[in-house]
Amino acid sequence: MTGRLDGRVAIVTGAGQGVGEGIARRLAGAGASVVIAARRAETGEPVAEAIRADGGDAVCIVTDVTERAPIEACVAATVERFGGLDVMVHNAFAGGTASRLEETPPEVWFQMSRTSAWGSFWCAQAAYPHLKASDQGRIVLITSPSGVEGSANIPLYSPAKAAQRALAKSLAREWGPDGITANCIAPVAETPALASAFSQVATLRGAIEARTPLGRIGDPVADIGGVVAFLAGPDAGYVSGQTIVCDGGSFLGL
Amino acid sequence: MTNATGAPTGTAPGRVRMVGSGPLARRLAEGLRAEGADVVDEGAPGDGLDAVVFAPWDPAEVTPVPLAELDDEGFGRAWQDTMDAAIATCVSARDDFAGRGGRIVLTTPSTAFAGGSHYGHWAAAAEGVHVLAKSVARQWGPEGIAVNVLALGPDGVLADPEVAGPVSIATPAAPHADPGPVLALLCSPAAANLAGQTLTVDGGLWM
DSSP states (O other): OOOTTTTOEEEEETTTSHHHHHHHHHHHHTTOEEEEEESOHHHHHHHHHHHHHTTOEEEEEEOOTTSHHHHHHHHHHHHHHHSOOOEEEEOOOOOOOOOOGGGOOHHHHHHHHIIIIIHHHHHHHHHHHHHHHSTTOEEEEEOOTHHHHOOSSSTTHHHHHHHHHHHHHHHHHHHGGGTOEEEEEEEOBOOHHHHHHHHHOTTHHHHHHHHOTTOSOBOIIIIIIHHHHHHHSGGGTTOOSOEEEESTTOOOOO | OBOTTSOBOOSOOOEEEEEOOSHHHHHHHHHHHHTTOEEEOTTSOOTTOOEEEEOOOOTTTOOOOOGGGOOHHHHIIIIIHHHHHHHHHHHHHHHHHTTSOEEEEEEEETHHHHOOTTOHHHHHHHHHHHHHHHHHHHHHGGGTEEEEEEEEOSTTTSSOHHHHOOSOSSOOSOTTOOHHHHHHHHHSGGGGGOOSOEEEESSSOOO
16 A cells, blocks of 8 residues: 555554544544554444555554543553654544533533543643654544534533634644644544434434535545545645545635 | 614623723723723622623733643643633623623633734633623524624733734734724623624734
């Protein structure tokens, strides 16, 4: 297998399903060696196996992004196995449950804060020396259109996601001199989380498709993974501190 | 005073709770008083409260640290503590409004939008506060609670704005801008016509 990411090493958190899986598959398809950093081996291992079955290079490293130590261990294991790290993609997220702000359980906020803001901080920090050593170090944080426009349904999801955008801009400034880019993407895609929402609200799929100029919900591999592959690849070396919204043209607020 | 639809109107800021005790909060409180506001501190009872301003940013605390050297205590003090305080401020304001409606103004440095070198932890907190206002505006707007943002330049908010890097590479448009009158407007009944908006009073840097 050859591609524009040949010889590159990437970690994708939350890659056991959904958007993370799509990103991992696409990066591997472009030639990168990919670490499937999943909270559970039951979801992460099959993704790694599927990538290998397609001729790609992937391993699963069980990683809980709500704590610093597992992230540092994941990065260390990645570097030991592959000899370096070029691309850190932090996608993992948990806790997005609809609630009133005044009734949001502290543990729900804790989950969102830890997986999104804290997880981004720890992933970036753990990856930094290796991205600096790479000739094309890349950080990609997966945020959301809700991280820009706020959400009446999940009010704390938005600030948790907004933090990632500000962090990416700050890292773009701070680590640019090291040749590292930091960007965000804000996807809408077919995922288990969205499928669950569709099962609860029968009209939701039609509503999303109707508001989307391109008339469909994104594919995690082709539509989302492809953009991350671009940001991770040689063509995006002069793009930093940006958010690319990958949602079929629905959100135009940037 | 009410308008033709019976909704409260006018630009008098009324009784305002200032959340924050640093130089920024004091400066904003002075500006509000100059506009006729009755400014009370966090410990004052919520009776008759019209508006709440969240202004926790203190240059003594908002200090730069290279992200590679930032420890969990430092990230937590910036991101987690600020967000927890912002959420608590909003919830307690809603309680004190007691169904009468009111205004919440969350302040943020423009570092939220621009990012800042060695300020990633504070930029995350600032942008979190900025977007929290949008969520709360969307959720509580139907209750008559208007939530908006007053954004300020980094001077007087960040300990070292030079380290953060320029907010904009363009020429400042209004170098003598005063946030007081704008904040008073955001605290006043007239702000019930705004929701989730950000008014940036930073000398015309960020546009």
